Amino acid sequence: MKAVHFGAGNIGRGFIGALLNRAGYEVIFADVNEAIINELNARNEYTVTLASEEGGKEHITGVRGLNSNEDEATLIKEIATADLITTAVGPTILKFIAPVLAKGLTQRSNDAGPVDVVACENAIRATSTLAEYTKDLVSEAEWAKVLEKTGFADAAVDRIVPNQKNEDPLAVSVEPFFEWVVEKPSLKGANSSIEGVTYVDDLIPFIERKLFTVNTGHALAAYFGYQKGLTTIKEAMDDQEVKQKVVDGLNETKLVLVKEYGFDQSEHEAYILKIINRFENPYLSDDIVRVGRGPIRKLGFNDRLVKPARMLIEQGKMPTVLIEAIKAALHFDVADDSESQELQKLLKEKGEKETLLQVTGLEENHPLIKALL
């Protein structure tokens, strides 16, 4: 079994590539980062270290890399013969990988077996989004042929992998916890029994539970921590005011998740506690600037702050912490985060109201906009 994985970054090397390698797949990383690709091809291996008291290392061997900018022809051939294609590049990058994916999928020979595409991004139905981008690049007849043998399965992935500060550019330190949930009915290839993957019939409850608990909680810690001039998520969680806001905010999203999807309340409370513990992991140093990155994406209509706030309002309850967090996110101003710079420019040029309307996609008379203003 051969897997082509787009994105040899934190989650690509630290989770998806490592899990597939352990499950017996030949893993080929495709990335635009030349230094990482060269290093992968020079060594064909790297080490994953578990950030915990016990530590523990996993040696990933037999992997290789492809520069997706410079070696497109080879990448197309690998996609055309792959059994599984995964991504962990960021939701805003999916449109840039769609062209090579379209070429690879349309060049699969009639004898090639089925293949599955699984986007492992923090967004609701990211694989379906990638499928739409890909569909737009081919003819109707080509797309019908692609769909005969290609499964596009949505997924949720959970493992905290901070930006790496190791001397070894391939080494990656990860938290011990991991969860990869894949929507099984959409698979067409032989990828429905990968060890370590949880298969479900309907992904939506799982991706929303993950996004609106792990990622909402993370965003609260990051944006409130940033307001206080803190640097890491651990520092933010050590600040009792910030921690209390994270807890209160997750109690707001709990109301939404329990009502909408029927999760058991006490099981959900245990899930929240476990996540808070994960944020407090003393063996992990995760920068607030990483967790808060891309504030325009994070303020989107269906993302971790605005969607649960909207859903709570639909239940007749006004959120308080989520509203404070949306305001804090607006002022996340980090020099090397291009979205945060774009957001600050928007705020200066258009003011708070127009900026909020633009980035959240909410109507002017939405109660959330009124409350925010």
Ligand SMILES: NC(=O)c1ccc[n+]([C@@H]2O[C@H](COP(=O)([O-])OP(=O)(O)OC[C@H]3O[C@@H](n4cnc5c(N)ncnc54)[C@H](O)[C@@H]3O)[C@@H](O)[C@H]2O)c1
């Ligand atoms: N790090 C985490 O804790 C974590 C956990 C769960 C999910 N995720 C999700 O995984 C995705 C990746 O996050 P990350 O933390 O690994 O980011 P990252 O920046 O470490 O990795 C992204 C990689 O994608 C590569 N890339 C960018 N454009 C590309 C292109 N056109 N073609 C191929 N590769 C390209 C980058 O060079 C980089 O190596 C995001 O959607 C994120 O939300 C991250």
Ligand SMILES: O=P(O)(O)OC[C@@H](O)[C@@H](O)[C@H](O)[C@H](O)CO
């Ligand atoms: O990757 P983002 O930018 O969507 O969100 C930042 C973090 O919350 C995220 O990467 C978490 O570490 C991860 O989702 C944990 O599973």
